[in-house]
Amino acid sequence: MRVLVTGGCGYIGSALVPRLQEEPAVDEVTVLDNLSNGSPANLRVANLARDDFSFREGDVREYGAVESAMRDIDAVIHLAAITGAASTHEREEETRAVNLTGTENVLKAARKFDVDRVVFASSCNNYGRANQRELDETVDPDPINPYAESKLAAERLLQRYTNEYGIETTALRMSTVYGYAPGIRFNLVVNTFVFRGLTDRPLTIYGDGSNWRPFIHVQDAARAFADAAQRSNRWSELVYNIGDTDENYRIEEVASTVETELDGTIDITYLDDQQPGPSYHVNFDRLADTGFELTWTLPAGVRDLASQLGETKQGIDKGTLSIVRGETHD
Secondary structure (H helix, E strand, O other), X not given: XXXXXXXXXXXXXXXXXXXXXXXXXXXEEEEEEOOOOOOHHHHOOOOOOOOOEEEEEXXXXXXXXXXXXXXXXXXXXXXXXXXXXXXXXXOHHHHHHHHHHHHHHHHHHHHHOOOOEEEEEEEHHXXXXXXXXXXXXXXXXXXXXXXXXXXXXXHHHHHHHHHHHOOEEEEEEEOEEEOOOOOOOOOOHHHHHHHHHHOOOOEEEEOOOOOEEEEEEHHHHHHHHHHHHHOOOOOOOOEEEEOOHHHEEEHHHHHHHHHHHOOOOOOEEEXXXXXOOOEOOEOOHHHHOOOOOOOOOHHHHHHHHXXXXXXXXHHOOHHHHHHHOOOOOO
């Protein structure tokens, strides 16, 4: 199997690419990335000098770049996207162009070259601010930001290309990702909280902290994409929620977990006048049918992340904390 990973220099890609290189069924890995957010340094765990690895610099908004990367490919894992859900209100046009038009370019090229499989990175953020719990894939999404709107529209594109052209597609609605990987993002709530805790800064919670979110470690996210790309017979549905029911947490519980695992007294600040963002408590029964299970829990992931970052704790420039202001989530 020859696999193309779009956005492979990003957060999940930095964990996924080296994992794919070790899969017995994968003969070749190609990364397509425009390097606007990711860096080749994020792939330092991978062996970039291997004959079975290739890199193409290009933007998914440009069909020619996608088509060129798609030649001789068997499966695509489409990660390339504008992320940071809250920030997309200020970049709506760009978000739609990358997340929707880019996905259509991937599907067009996959159709042209008879690619067997397209696995798309979607998000549980699509559910918006839901009152009910145990949200499964049959619940109508209610996106409340351009990021989620574009992801949901892209899912519908996948459905159309499957119905009209027979391309095998599946969308993985990821829980909020956290944990250490070379391309780690610090605009995700768990990573933000751990970073702030290590640098003696208060954990800032928007609202009262009662809003729900499911969480998944970046290594488990990478495993899910690798599994879905290789085992289409198990992953036969258009959409899967990716996570575990026990990994649904209220944001206030996340802050408490970080405080406990960092073995210290951390100030927790509630900004009651701020919009807390989406809230969704998700069901993962459909995922269980694939045989895929998470291997990380939130407390273990927090401990590991603190350990990974702790060696450089004294050298962290607190001025850089402006990049993790507040809490933004995918």
